[in-house]
Amino acid sequence: MRRIILSTESGADLPVDLAEKYNIQVVPMHIIMEGKDYLDGSLPVQEIYDYYGRTKKIPSTTSTNAHEYQELFSNIKKENPDSTIVHIGYTSKASSSFQNAVIAAEEFEDIHLIDALNVTGGLAAVVIYAAELLEEEPDIEPVRLVEKIEAIVPKSRLAFIPGSLEFLRAGGRVSNMASLIGTLMKIKPCIELKDGKLVSTKKYRGKMSGAAEKLFRDYLNEFNIDRKQLYFIYSIGLDEGVKQKMDELAKKDGFKNVRWIQAGGMISTHSGAGGFGVAGLEK
Incomplete structure (x- = not known):
């Protein structure tokens, strides 16, 4: 064999x-950052955010x-x-x-x-x-x-909230005006994978703590996720209180195993610090 x-x-x-x-x-x-090609995983994610903080530019991928x-x-x-x-x-x-x-x-x-x-x-x-x-x-x-x-493959469902509209704007994914309005109104877009494409679906207002909970509720209402395993995704900078709250909600909803996954350089470059997401397999 x-x-x-x-x-x-x-x-x-x-x-x-x-x-x-x-x-x-x-x-x-x-x-690609400052003209140098880094293998994803070899460059600490914090350096990506530090670079953006200094230059207001994001690396390319x-x-x-x-x-x-x-x-x-x-x-x-x-x-x-x-x-x-x-x-x-x-x-x-x-x-x-x-x-x-x-x-x-x-x-x-x-x-x-x-x-x-x-x-x-x-x-x-x-x-x-x-x-x-x-x-x-x-x-x-x-x-x-x-x-x-x-x-x-068609049963794998992912939804996430990027950590920063400003970061998305810097990457050319939203306009300057949309970013300004979104920031002022504290709007957080939900990104989902639809037929393999990244699509902005719902919008949440307020702090990440409330938005993450709303995202999770909407996610479970939309998809019949197998309770054997659930994956929470975060980019560095997500408040520990949010993580604790989401663990509690997952437990209440009957999930037997919850695994937190840190977004690496490739994903973090497009989503910014403090992002949150959820993934699982439908029954």
């Missing part, structure tokens, strides 16, 4: 302990390129010659990363590519689902594993 190796991008914000536990190979995306995927797949095959690789990728609707993986995979055999149509915790939820399934059924055929992962 061929060994199955899972891989994904750093944009999944997969916790290091889980990547190590399940031997998931994570390939970094890129952050780029996808994992085809050469990097070639190296990733080559290294996996070198260490595990008889392995089958199942790569679960960052949404192709928001990055060229997945297409670069497709290009690189043409040179290899026994590679399956799955577009998760999701990012951060939504992508992590799919990857962890695959890892746990593989642990439960180590002899599962690769094709059957891929079928099950592809079936769960």
